Amino acid sequence: MAYHAIDSLERFAAEHGTNESLADLELSSIEVMTSSGPASWTDVLLEQLKEMDPGVKEVTDFSGLKPIGPRLTGDILILPIDGFGIGQPHSNSTNDGSIPEAALLKHKFRGSWRDA
Structure with a gap:
């Protein structure tokens, strides 16, 4: 990276x-x-x-993991969208104010670097 x-x-x-x-x-x-x-x-x-x-070709190969759960590829664990990104209207994550069982944290997407 x-x-x-x-x-x-x-x-x-x-x-x-x-x-x-x-x-x-x-x-x-x-x-x-x-x-x-x-x-x-x-x-x-x-x-x-x-x-x-x-077999991985595109990011969409990992879309829709919500009903299936996490996916391990090599040593990288791909979480379902609710594992890291609840409350995002663009990603089909849970966005009704509730906290789903799969949620590990909520990323607030504040963009705090913009004010630095």
Whole structure:
């Protein structure tokens, strides 16, 4: 993950003409999320999962785990959406204010880094 994020930041620095120092780089929220946030995390995990299981082709191979439960691929445990992401209207997670039995925590998706 670290190398992926560094590569992304170096690419953004080149695109923004800030090759001397990443400290001078000013990224949009979308650029932060794609270089080191959830989209980047998903890309890195998907590549690792493909190496462990040649049958894995897309992120959607792990969609809909809710009725089945967690899935272990190599040494990576993929949780159903309610295991980590309740309250997300875009993901078919439980979003009615209740806390399902499968919930391990609630990610509040505050984006606190935006105010830093």
